[in-house]
Amino acid sequence: MIGILARKLPLALITLLVLSLVVFFGGQLLPGDVGRSVLGPLADAGAVAAFNHSVGVDRPVITQYLDWIGHFVVGDMGTSYTFQAPVAPLVLSALGNSLKLAGLAFAMIVPLGILGGVVAALNVGRWADRTILVVGQSLGVVPEFISSIVLILVFGVWLRWLPMSADWPEGAGALTQIYYLILPALPLVIIFFGYMARVTRTGMVEALDADYTRTAVLKGLSWPTVLRRHVLRNALVSPITVSASLVGYLAGGLVVVETLFHYRGIGSVIYTAARQKDFPMLEAGVLLIGALYTVAAIVGDLLIAALNPRLRAEVSA
């Protein structure tokens, strides 16, 4: 385990370094003249120059990057152009909110997806299999804003079962918060269910067809024992690994969902920052999401190792 961490952490740091360069490139170099981009085409040239000087983008590129990343790693993520306030507390509280929403979605996707995949695999080629695959796959390509709108119409407007906004009353308890978050979480569940089910199904079919499963059956073991001890043990490695990286992918859906449901999470922060060209805020949000994904990927690698002794050697290699 320690060996795997020792191999993976340096790689993760390189990933983060590359990410920070990409984000810096996107946020500070790509826009060209930042002041012009932020203040708009009608602003006076002097004001643009003054803005550029005040935010420091008239310095050499290397200096800017080192200054930015140097402050970033100690928790100083700069000052928001829009709010004229430090970025860090704003972004971090939003990240906390997002984790609640993503956590709830995750808690629904993984068991549902694995269940769907197992059921499909046990019925390979039959209608249950095809239905789960085709429906799951089709739902997985419908943009979140479309499924959100349908869900809002059905559960919010017509049935009135669930609140249409994730904005819960001040001081609400955990259960109330979950109640408010169900509707926003559902589009995320819908989009990832098919993926999860498909990965599980592939792993299951492979394990069911494997020679070692034949060995187990021919030993005269009961079918539940074969499934539990021989099939599932090998089949669930990939879905569990995939679920770790799901944490990262969920963040993409958050942008749309949080915006639609008026939820102050990292997704809506990124969206607002992008609209208002608040680059320090945008950079901080994007880099945090990248970091979150990187951590999740390491967790995934550790999970593989814990679950499969044969892969343990490969992951550390």
Place this chain on the structure above:
Amino acid sequence: MKPFWRHDKFRAALRSPSLMLGVVIVVFWVVCAIFGARLAPMDPYADNLLATLSPPSAAHWFGTDQLGRDIFSRVIVGARDILTAGLMATLLGTVLGTALGLALGYIGGVFDSVVSRIIEALQALPLVIVALMALAAVGTSNLTVILVIGFVFTPLIARTVRSAVREEAALDYVAASHLRGDRALSVMIVEILPNVMPLVLVEMTVRLGFAIFFVASLSFLGFGIQPPSADWGLAIAENYSLIGSYWWTVIFDAAATASLVIGFNLAAEGVQGLFEQ
């Protein structure tokens, strides 16, 4: 050579209901995209302030929007921009990604290690977020949306092609080519490329669905196709606040978007199945 309709694969395609459904849906929207203006019963851009927000009726099958425009007509012509942008972005991404993937997989070495590490780092960011950031930086227009999605797809396609090329490059037919002293470019294009082409085509059909997905999402967020287009995502963004009372202003555009992406997905699945046989 047998004519294409006699080929086993073509016949298998006819037997696959999901593939046929997908193709029918896609063809329907492509026809709308090309002939939309002639098919629409009314002028999709004409305001009618006397008939704003009227519910579906015999005159306006899908009702009217805030400006009294006929939603049915707008849905029909709305297919054009999203399909164009999705297709162009996919083509761009496929061409660049295939070229990059071939080079990475065949040349390997330090070049491959460095570029692959960068690609891997980019995977840490959801595509929507990368696209938002890039569009915020360069400014939004129909052209920049295509370029940004194309560039965002490039590393993804490159990664798929790269791993296929690496597998091919390890096969003995490539060794045989080296024994003839073939040049690298010739090995890549004449020997390896034809064998990864089926994969590239499958990848392209899958990506096409995702490109539509992203164009729609970005348009909804205001970073995609710009007004006055009758684009569906755009229409949903404009009318979303009315959802409580005027459901018809969003539901038909939503259904159109959903049908298009699902249609592409079913078709892509079917194509993939054909290549796997």
Place this chain on the structure above:
Amino acid sequence: MSDALRLEDVSVDYTVGGKARTVLKGLSLSIAPGEAYGLVGESGCGKSTAALAAVRYLARNGKVSAGRILIDGRDLMGLSASDLRGLRSRTVAMVYQDPGRALNPSLKIARQMTEVFEVAEGLRGQAAEARALEMLARVQIANPARVMGAYPHELSGGMQQRVVIAMALSINPKLLILDEPTTGLDATVEAEILDLIVALRRDYATAILMISHSLSVIAHVCDRVGVLYAGELVEEGPAAEIFAQARHPYTVALLRCLPERGRLKSQGPLETIPGFLPAPGAIQDGCVYAPRCPIARDRCRAERPPLYDLGGRVSRCHYWEAAPAIPRQTVAFAAARPVSQVLPVLKVRDLSKTYTVDGKAFQASRDISLDLWAGETLGLVGESGSGKSTLAKLLLGLAAPDAGSTIEMEGEALPPRAKTRSRAQLKALQMVFQNPGLALNRSHSVRRLIDRAMRLTGALPARREEKLAVLAHEVRLTGPQLDEKPRRLSGGLKQRVGIARAFASEPQIVVCDEPTSALDVSVQAAILNLLVDLQAKQQVSYIFISHDLGVVNYLADRVAVLFLGRVLETGPTRAVFAAPHHPYTEALVSASPAISREGVARIRLHGEIPSAAAPPPGCVFNTRCPRKIGPICETEAPPARDAGAGHVIACHIPVAELAILQSSSSGAA
């Protein structure tokens, strides 16, 4: 007492693309308690299907469409799920090819062993573990406790197969099914496993159904043998009788196409079977073998032969009496030209290759020196990990050797990499690959594949077209086949294309890397004949890599024996394969039924093949050597001893002493 296994008129169909295909047609056989029965046939004959049907474990699309299967007198099809489970847990056990996949990768051996006793005898915990340890010891595993705590991937292939056999025998089954149990294992390991099976047969009164493509494996283990062809049993009887005098034309041909009993190429070509295995269900009327049979008459094409009872044995041939007398094919090879001894075409000195993986150095080749003379065939033999294929890559320039290695072609130094070699050098040195399916670009037509290689000759397109037609004729490819993509051709035809491509540039040297190991024996014979024929006509030299000593013995003029990247012995083939020779060669020969002689004591190697990452010090063979003489073997590299006539043995034991040692154990050398 009822038969251990009885198949009555069993047919099995697979549904492919909505159509039922009969893979096994009316198969009947019975195996008495304690009897060992071998089912032999080439790929696609339905032998594995028969094994799987016998335990009711057919693939999802397969089903027994007719007949009855009885194990220990009980009808398998009529059993309820729980009765079937009971039968599997107590009465029948199965061992199959690829033990690495038969064991669950994520469970320790202990768990996989003990669960057998849990279901069969209700034993748990310590009691089950004690039994498991005992079983592992019985299959001659030296350290059962260590194996119990290991995961399957931590064991070698031979060790994994022992574990699987131990699991199978744990229940002391009435019937043990062995489906290609040694295919994929190295020859010395295979010999060990087969000996183990024979020994265990004496201890356990288990009946055995053994499935194999290899006649010699079956002959080693089984009392009775059945020959399958295209899903039908064509001949059955006592193993010794069938191998002595087959009574079905197919069996006759199958036995003749192997380079058995020390046959040499100078004694003429190998027998081949013309035509192809028919698709399942393609032949409805008459005998399934009629289209390929040299003695088929009109009756054979019209009337399906029954199994004629020949007294203790049966044959599905109308003319079984004529079968043993089928004349041998008399196509002679073109006269081979004498081997030139002026200047070697290829001279290799101190060739080494070190791969670095994760900071660890693997010596895939070490200080190899060889000469290849014009027009001769140099055989390279060795087991997996011996560095045979690495050597081929180095010669061809597909990998660069370590500094200090030299390769000279006709006295001229060859650049290390193919890309830096001249056109003339590339043209002169070509290769036939092991797996033609992977070595031919599947996007190109056969014509294009050969033509691209022919461009090295510098001929213009029109001239190339003429040459291509000649070459295609020589390798017996027809015009329509030239326009096909490789995937539409059978394995044997693909390899003909591979050979044509290698010869397209008119090379002087062709490296053949296991060119027939992926092919059935009847196809192998035709390919070997073709190679000999082309060599005589075109005066090329071959480097022929193979793990099959029978094939090398037939084909090679000289041979080099490799172990862990080193050449242990080299010399004229006859000298190397007969005593005195290196102890490792002695073991290889002993493990190879094709060339080992009756009455020679069998030498078996024990222990694991060492890793190239940590070769043993001194002589690399010392950890497995049955003739190790003492500490010197562990400390000093052995000297190259001259045994005369270019025969060199790298061993601490002097040649004269080897001769005495090896003649005393073999009786006659």
